Amino acid sequence: MDISDYLQRRGGVARTSQLERAGFGRAAVNKAVAEGNIVRSSRGVYGIPSGVNPLLQAVKHGGLLTCLSAAPAYTLWTLKDAAALHICRSHPVQTSGLFEHGRPKHPKHAWLPVAGLADVLLHGLRCLPELESLVMVQSAVGRGDISLEFLYSRSTGRRNGKTRKILDMVIPRADSVLEVLANSHFARAGLRVRRHVLIPGVGEVDFLIEECLVVETDGSTHFEPRSVKKDQRRNNKSILGGYLVLRYYYEDVVYSPDDMVAEVLAVLELRRCGVFPRGEEWERTQMRNF
Template sequence: MHIRTLRAEGTSENDLRRAVRVGEVERIRQGWYGLPGDTSDEVRALRVGGRLTCVSLLRMHGVWLMPDTRLHVAVSVARSRLCSPADRASGLGSSTDRPSVVTHWQPRLLNPLEPTEMFDDAAACLAICLPRDHAIVAFDSLLNSKLLSPERLRAALAGLPDSHEWMLNLVDAGCGSGLETLARLNLRRRHIRVRSQVHIPPVGWIDLLIGDRLVLELDSRAHHTDSAAYERDRSRDLALIERGYLVIRVTYRSVMQDWPAIERAILTVVRRKEHRWQPVHRAAGFATAP
């Protein structure tokens, strides 16, 4: 907590000095105090000499992000004045800095009494910090979870030194997970028509629909440990097949580590035009338009 906030709440200088002396409070950095042993990312960012931002801040809010263990810190002072997130007696970049620290330069920190950067600015930071697809994964999640509105995201991206509003053309707020976003972006590069979160009565919502009838379902990391979900999804797959759909179900691992194999299977179906309703399907009464 910042000393100005503590003073506003009635803490005197003598009270603060006594609390530090007896170990009830720890001085994190000049003007900042916290509980002893607090190793939260906010405290570590303050110890560096800045504010928590970018990936590190959005992760705290439950945004779907690609794996990134680095500590992202917004700073407005020279790197030579920055400290290790683990030990303010050591300079940034010391052997104790695990994981590594990414610093994002800001001419002025706009949240002086808070341990985090402004949320919208932290979201915009993703556009210049991460690979394009990784940033789109996060933007889809931000909009899907309603942590940001499209208007606020557009304004944040427009406010960057080099405007990144063009990225909104790739965003789909309907995507329910980063896996859906990654699959959608990969298929889009192949000029394959795909829609996110399509409702097919009476089965329910599916992850991605390619063309008219090829369903791509993406299982999360935790999915294989949930036997009830496993059984429920297989029942859904059977119901979709009964209604004329083709179903490809893939895992988190396969999307993240073996996407080419998934893409080859999808392209094989698309080249045979089996992702489209054919006359035989219409004759059987299957050709519906979800």
């Protein structure tokens, strides 16, 4: 394994001391720099020449990536990339172009210059907009990487009211970012929602709202021809079972949530007004048609 391979496996960055422990002496390091295989970012810091590397920047500034900047290291769900570099370090200093989160309080990442998962999530909860931090926490908690109870225990006091409010929105299971966001929007609208409901003949649906309206949130895989046909057949079976059906996609849930909720409310109102038959009325209609 050469120095480039070693750096690649460590996220593209390492200090001189780490290279020496891995068996790469000063001569080997200087040779790799001269040949252009690695670059010297700052004194004692080396990396792979691949554009702007946040990990390399964190080491250069003597800190650890955290908050949104650290999300890729833990494969956390996100809604957008970090516009600025979020770091935490033992001796915080206001630096232009950096978003400083103070001193790390939990064990760091095992080998990357990244704050520990607990710090990353807590920093995100206190820094990012509500839904952006929610999806990060949901992905970590849902995988079992960290417990919700632990995050609550680190979020006591009046100053952490916003943090606890977001933690209250975490659900036991979410299969996608879209489910997390849609659930929060439906809850805010005061709707009675059940998630991952098994409907005979249909299978599991994402949401059952007010016990009559099936709502599915579809990601990119649902655009495949086989998936489209499967979804349409599930729609048909849901309707034959007496349920109404609405489907929403990434653009709807992320960029137009108010329109999505308005449509759901409109369909429920139409049903309340008798436009769509329900319950025993639907069964009587079916018998007459038969």
